[in-house]
Amino acid sequence: MSTNNPPNPTRLVVYGAGGHGTVVADAAVLSGHALVGFLDDREQATLAPSEQLLSQNDPRLAGAAFIPAIGDNDARAAVMQKIEQLGGEVVSVVHPTAAISPHATLGHGVYVGPQAVVNAHATVGDGVIINSAAIVEHHCTLGDFAHLAPGAVLGGGATIGDHTLVGLGAKVLPRLQVGARCVVGSGAVVTRSFDHGLLLIGVPAIAQRT
Secondary structure, eight states: OOOOOOSSOOEEEEEOOSHHHHHHHHHHHHTTOEEEEEEOSOTTOOOSOGGGBOOTTOGGGTTOEEEEOOSSHHHHHHHHHHHHHTTOEEOOEEOTTOEEOTTOEEOTTOEEOTTOEEOTTOEEOTTOEEOTTOEEOTTOEEOTTOEEOTTOEEOTTOEEOTTOEEOTTOEEOTTOEEOTTOEEOTTOEEOSOBOSSEEEETTTTEEEEO
């Protein structure tokens, strides 16, 4: 298991200067990274301090590592692809109060927020967000660029597909599967497995096409 939290300060650029980016930056500094600043392709969408915003040709980008810090799954995937195509190093950020099993596996560009839990033999794909106080129980699998919102809970052995969002406080019961590109609505409880591309709402969750 590798969290990519450095034993020595790593110069880090947070790609995404919205609300999620500022949260990731806080966690990065607390976990030992040296924050270089923020990049964002959207001039009007920045919430980071203006003095920490970087231009695409800023010399301070040289040699820095990056984390994609955008809540939208598709946009985060596109940014990570852009970074890697340009030869940039993508790292993960784990808040120091998160609990990560030494037997869990994290991909590249993962963010794990404060008080979140990733238990034994869980597998977390690339570019995943495990937000504040979210719980990934033992033997769960999260596909690439999935997003667990604050307080979401996955029971043991649950599987979440690529680019799926599990909303605020939502729950997926043990050993169930939720397909790729789904949205599990806030507070929903998934009590059976579902296919791809669905909006899941309610208790128990029912499916609608997105």
